[in-house]
Amino acid sequence: MSSIPAQTASAITVPVPLGDRAYDILVGRGLIEAAGARIAALGARAAALVTDEHVGPLYAQALSRSLAANGLRTAVITLPPGEATKSYAGLERVCDAVLEAKIERGDLVVALGGGVIGDLAGFAAAVVRRGVRFVQVPTTLLSQVDSSVGGKTGINSRHGKNLVGAFHQPSLVLADTSLLDTLPAREMRAGYAEVAKYGLIDDARFFAWCEGNWTGIFDGGPERDEAVAQSCRAKAAVVVRDEHETGDRALLNLGHTFGHALERITRYDSTRLVHGEGVAIGLTLAFRFSAALGLCPLSDAERVEAHLKSVGLPTRLSHVPGGCGTVDELLDAMTQDKKVKGGSLTFILARGIGQSFIAPGVEAEKVRAFLTSEID
């Protein structure tokens, strides 16, 4: 009953060694079929499976069947898709449904979906009954390589994104890469910006590998599993060094200062810009800014842009649908970012591909001059 099909035996395991909060990330095609056995091994009697209306009809039945086959009583909670679900109302719904399903302290919340479901279900797990364990089954490329790893959970407030939340590490992450076969192409590209980011931060070899292998990642070849696993290794390494983001976890924000500003300017309207698209423009700008400051060869910035462009991502301010606003609006949006301290800006800059560093105290005038030259 709990035998593990052959294809999952080849799953790649990425450990996250966080002491008594340590867990494994498993990466492979077809993991969801055997998920029940792996989740039951955590020792719970019941699971609340949280998903959204896009993902649920595709995969919730296979997962809940596998859980039931392994003796776990399972309730499915299905929420509307989209960022608006990461709200106080969404949290209330999940918490009440988890209690309704009689999930006890030893039981589990299982998040089956993208980053929206992972962040929301993870936060509900952190607070319901003062904390129950949870399992991430991420279904977007972004959530497989980024949001499901590291324990940041939360919801949005009217004051901004992700402002209410908790650090709550999952007990297991199952990244079934075959689930990405149904992901819309635009979401796939957006997640890919975060994959490329890991190479750009500190792994030039991985970036070069991405340049040569990205079609296999998109087509679902073995390169996809390798890219997801390598991204998880990179994120896990940063998280283990700096679990609560007091130091170099900030490196993961490469491309995000510009990216977040563009998301703010486009009012988080996903028909205009999704997060990964903002990151792709932000990565290009971070390298172009580094080159303009004389820190990095312009040829490296051009290589970053050429690669992101080849996968179909936007790379310039002029690529923002409906416009990127004026230099003042951009600066304003940037200084609202939480990475701003005492008026000066903290950027993640680079000395080259794979050589990023945290640069506190970047003068606003230098940013202004750079943005002016980019907009002209």
Ligand code: NAD
């Ligand atoms: P998402 O969860 O909104 O998913 C994107 C869309 O794809 C949704 O419509 C969803 O229903 C659909 N979908 C998901 N999986 C699918 C599949 N396999 N097949 C078909 N459709 C599918 O978006 P996302 O990009 O995964 O996550 C974005 C969220 O992640 C944001 O809220 C962001 O703040 C958060 N995030 C969190 C962290 C963290 O460390 N916790 C890091 C990065 C991002």
Ligand code: MG
């Ligand atoms: Mg990001």
